[in-house]
Amino acid sequence: IFEMSQNWGSGDEYEDFPCDVFYMDLNGPWEDLTNGGSFAAGKYDTRRGNLAAEIWVSRMKTANLSSLGNQTNLLMKYFSKNHRYRTGKLVPNRRALTYADDDWGYMAYDDAESQAWIYGDAHSAGVRDIETTSAADYKANHMPRNYELMMVRSHGYSGGHGFYTNSRATFNYVYCSDYRQLTPRALFYSFYVCSGADFAAANNLGGTAAFNTNDSGLVSWGSTKTGGMWDDEYFYVPLAGGETIGEGFRQWLNDMQSWYPSSAPRWFWGMVVLGDGSLRLGVTRTVPAGTVLSGGGFVNQWIAVAGEKYRLQQTTNLVAAAWTNACAITAAVYGVCFTNPADDAVVRIYR
Secondary structure, three states, X not given: OEEEXXXXXXXXXXXXXXXXHHHHOOOOOEEOOXXXXXXXXXXXXXXXXXXXXXXXXXXXXXXXOOOOOOHHHHHXXXXXXXXXXXXOOOOOOOOEEEEEOHHHHHHHHHHHHHHHHHHOHHHEEEEOOOOOOOHHHHHHHOOOOOOOEEEEEOEEEOXXXXXXXXXXXXXXXXXXXXXXXXXXXOOEEEEEOOOOOOOOOOOXXXXXXXXXXXXXXXXXXXXXXXXXXXXXXXXXXXXXXXXXXXXXHHHHHHHHHHHOOOOHHHHHOOEEEEEOOOOOOOOEEEOOOOEEOOOOOEEEEEEOOOOOEEEEEEEOOOOOOOOEEEEEEEOOOOEEEEEEOOOOOEEEEEO
């Protein structure tokens, strides 16, 4: 637990919060030097020296997600879902959504551009209209859709996030119970929601999204306190290059601490990754049926990262799939095509 006094524009205020940055910093001193007033013994309040994170950390805490089930069953289901994603049996659509409420609508297009490093411009959408962004629209028109990644920028707390409508006269919440009941299809969540990733809170938003039942959720990231992720591009660019979520998070955190030294403690020291940080976005996906060529075979196209290596496998039966290697290819440009000599084969791709 870290404690601090911070000023958001209305004078100094006290806040303490779970701080996993502590475990990422292997060589910087952390101390408990202040014990008067709101500050208590047993909580770190001073950090100095080399602030860079040497390793990344992600957390699988399910003991307090009782609304989803007991921790043993949750972890067993999670590892099964994780394995299905890694082995290509759980394949989301390769597209991302940014859903930014009124105060952050101006950031939606930049957020979509950041995610386009992974998904391409055509598959990175930003919703920002102040009267469109609402709890009802989010639940009805976006939670059920097949995104791989969903980013939310809104006010909220550990139990949910909300949206203004009617010229800010109305504010309605999307609660953790909505995530449990609707089990949205996205596997990865970026929550720019104050305290939305407070894993110490019972049935918290970040944990609910990451450890949800069925095929809903694998990893979420956000803050255990007031604050959230800025300059997301520096998180997504490493991911587009094949880095894990954890490593992208570590590189992003180090950039933020270097560039915003005075703002970093109150904005970023509460940031955490919940779920398996060793996962990569878009590792495996099935390519849709290609264009049939007049001389036999067909062409498949997919979104690729220049310089990345891909292994292609094929099968003629998806019910009892027997995947065989077709070829390996290195992407020379952003879009790649592969000509398959078998007209009836289904192709899947690994990065």
